[in-house]
Amino acid sequence: MEVGGKKLTVQEAKPEAFDGLDIALFAAEGAIAKALAPEAVKRGCLVLDKSSAFRMDPTIPLVVPEINLEATRSHRGIIASPNCSTAIALMGLYPLHQLFGVKRAFFATYQSVSGTGADAIDELEAQTQAYAKGEALTKKVYPYQIFQNVIPHIDSFGGDGYTGEETKMREESRKIMGLPALKVSATCVRVPVVRAHSVAVNAEFERPVDLAAARQALAAFPGASLLDDPANKVYPTPLDFSRQVKCGVGRLRHDTALDNGLAFWVSGDNLWKGAALNSIQIAEAMIKAGIPLKAK
Amino acid sequence: MEVGGKKLTVQEAKPEAFDGLDIALFAAEGAIAKALAPEAVKRGCLVLDKSSAFRMDPTIPLVVPEINLEATRSHRGIIASPNCSTAIALMGLYPLHQLFGVKRAFFATYQSVSGTGADAIDELEAQTQAYAKGEALTKKVYPYQIFQNVIPHIDSFGGDGYTGEETKMREESRKIMGLPALKVSATCVRVPVVRAHSVAVNAEFERPVDLAAARQALAAFPGASLLDDPANKVYPTPLDFSRQVKCGVGRLRHDTALDNGLAFWVSGDNLWKGAALNSIQIAEAMIKAGIPLKAK
Numbered sequence: 001m002e003v004g005g006k007k008l009t010v011q012e013a014k015p016e017a018f019d020g021l022d023i024a025l026f027a028a029e030g031a032i033a034k035a036l037a038p039e040a041v042k043r044g045c046l047v048l049d050k051s052s053a054f055r056m057d058p059t060i061p062l063v064v065p066e067i068n069l070e071a072t073r074s075h076r077g078i079i080a081s082p083n084c085s086t087a088i089a090l091m092g093l094y095p096l097h098q099l100f101g102v103k104r105a106f107f108a109t110y111q112s113v114s115g116t117g118a119d120a121i122d123e124l125e126a127q128t129q130a131y132a133k134g135e136a137l138t139k140k141v142y143p144y145q146i147f148q149n150v151i152p153h154i155d156s157f158g159g160d161g162y163t164g165e166e167t168k169m170r171e172e173s174r175k176i177m178g179l180p181a182l183k184v185s186a187t188c189v190r191v192p193v194v195r196a197h198s199v200a201v202n203a204e205f206e207r208p209v210d211l212a213a214a215r216q217a218l219a220a221f222p223g224a225s226l227l228d229d230p231a232n233k234v235y236p237t238p239l240d241f242s243r244q245v246k247c248g249v250g251r252l253r254h255d256t257a258l259d260n261g262l263a264f265w266v267s268g269d270n271l272w273k274g275a276a277l278n279s280i281q282i283a284e285a286m287i288k289a290g291i292p293l294k295a296k
Numbered sequence: 297m298e299v300g301g302k303k304l305t306v307q308e309a310k311p312e313a314f315d316g317l318d319i320a321l322f323a324a325e326g327a328i329a330k331a332l333a334p335e336a337v338k339r340g341c342l343v344l345d346k347s348s349a350f351r352m353d354p355t356i357p358l359v360v361p362e363i364n365l366e367a368t369r370s371h372r373g374i375i376a377s378p379n380c381s382t383a384i385a386l387m388g389l390y391p392l393h394q395l396f397g398v399k400r401a402f403f404a405t406y407q408s409v410s411g412t413g414a415d416a417i418d419e420l421e422a423q424t425q426a427y428a429k430g431e432a433l434t435k436k437v438y439p440y441q442i443f444q445n446v447i448p449h450i451d452s453f454g455g456d457g458y459t460g461e462e463t464k465m466r467e468e469s470r471k472i473m474g475l476p477a478l479k480v481s482a483t484c485v486r487v488p489v490v491r492a493h494s495v496a497v498n499a500e501f502e503r504p505v506d507l508a509a510a511r512q513a514l515a516a517f518p519g520a521s522l523l524d525d526p527a528n529k530v531y532p533t534p535l536d537f538s539r540q541v542k543c544g545v546g547r548l549r550h551d552t553a554l555d556n557g558l559a560f561w562v563s564g565d566n567l568w569k570g571a572a573l574n575s576i577q578i579a580e581a582m583i584k585a586g587i588p589l590k591a592k
Contacts, residue, residue: 161526193444233449
């Protein structure tokens with residue numbers, strides 16, 4: 001495979017493939033991660049896993065390096081990377097939490113089809129092309145047409161009526177920020193966007209909020225890019241935050257339904273900060289901080 | 297103009313045009329409504345106005361007939377019809393309020409381009425066709441590309457950081473339901489959908505909520521169609537609720553971030569229930585209830 005002008009050899013991931021490696025970036029399904037991660041660990045390799053397989057395991061750190069890099073110090077060979085929407089939403093919520101102490105958050109997401117995978121990008125593309133030609137639209141990946149539609153359904157439904165994606169946003173936010181009692185309610189929605197997810201957030205805090213301090217904290221936070229000048233139409237959109245390292249935060253305002261509340265909007269690249277980039281950032285930050293890659 | 301096989305004459309709306317009419321359905325901009333509605337009233341004609349010009353005037357009823365038809369009894373010649381997203385959201389929220397008493401609501405909207413007008417439908421269509429041909433996309437109506445993008449900006453921004461659309465959802469919900477102290481926070485977002493708006497709602501109630509009773513109330517409510525069987529992928533989408541008289545309500549669940557809370561999803565036709573249909577329904581309901589069309 002040619003990547004960035006270099007020829008790379010793609011091999012089947014067998015246990016022996018991890019011999020002699022320091023770090024493995026896992027970006028496969030949960031079942032593959034569960035089968036192969038212990039094999040890599042056995043061979044002294046640090047696994048940075050993007051799947052949901054290990055995220056809620058209390059013995060495994062779930063890490064966004066701008067938030068809880070310190071959690072990597074206790075790793076036993078596997079470090080999990082969070083759900084895409086969670087990582088993106090927290091790039092706005094966490095710096096505000098540091099200032100005011102978050103108690104409760106409502107998330108409504110606008111998630112791109114690339115979060116589903118390459119076949120979903122193909123499906124939106126095929127529906128778009130069919131529409132433009134006046135042909136009938138077909139579907140296979142999503143239960144409903146995604147072109148010129150939105151679908152309030154990501155991942156499978158649990159008994160409480162929330163989807164897996166919505167439950168992940170709650171549980172992973174709690175674990176990453178170290179707030180087991182944090183109240184979270186999410187509604188996760190697929191939109192006909194190719195890349196980058198957006199999240200509308202309403203958050204309630206312990207202490208009175210100050211907009212100037214909040215903006216300052218967001219502007220200074222390494223994972224966020226503050227785009228918040230609505231009078232001049234400056235706010236993030238997913239198109240502008242595709243292929244961006246930082247997540248865009250804007251539309252910051254006092255929440256009219258909460259005491260000590262803020263409403264805001266975040267857009268970020270689900271394939272970068274929401275996936276592989278976060279794993280790479282964990283490795284880089286551990287090396288920079290001198291945190292051992294080898295499990296204790 | 298030919299409409300439904302009938303030839304209709306389109307005339308410029310001059311004051312004299314209202315002579316001898318019982319009802320005028322106004323579907324023009326606020327400035328036109330303000331100039332012509334008093335002229336119609338002067339001639340004994342009932343004005344059902346779709347613009348935002350009169351909605352928050354305390355002397356003018358703002359009406360969704362399934363909710364507050366009784367408010368029309370005090371009309372002085374003008375009755376206002378609400379903002380599209382508000383009317384649609386309330387088709388889910390109001391029957392739940394009747395059961396449990398709503399205290400607070402969070403709205404995140406997914407609004408179609410037809411809410412902006414015909415030129416916005418044309419813009420999405422032109423961007424779609426240009427994309428399919430591999431040509432450059434141009435924009436004029438929206439500040440950002442709307443094709444394969446979402447824009448968290450509808451109407452102009454107020455000093456509090458909320459847009460006019462978001463403020464309308466708060467103020468109009470209060471007036472229509474007769475709840476001046478209701479807490480509402482809305483985030484209004486344009487999505488690349490042609491027709492029908494959707495709203496993700498988190499609502500807190502005075503009394504404990506019961507899902508079975510909530511579903512029963514929604515199923516019985518004349519403005520709602522309950523589509524709530526997520527295990528079988530049954531929930532509303534905007535595509536399915538385009539050109540539908542009722543609004544679809546689904547994804548009903550106990551809210552994990554609120555005591556006595558419910559989360560749910562509503563999709564409804566912004567051009568029908570969110571606009572002209574509601575005005576027609578007001579007229580029909582008044583006539584059926586024997587409420588005088590003539591102002592006192």
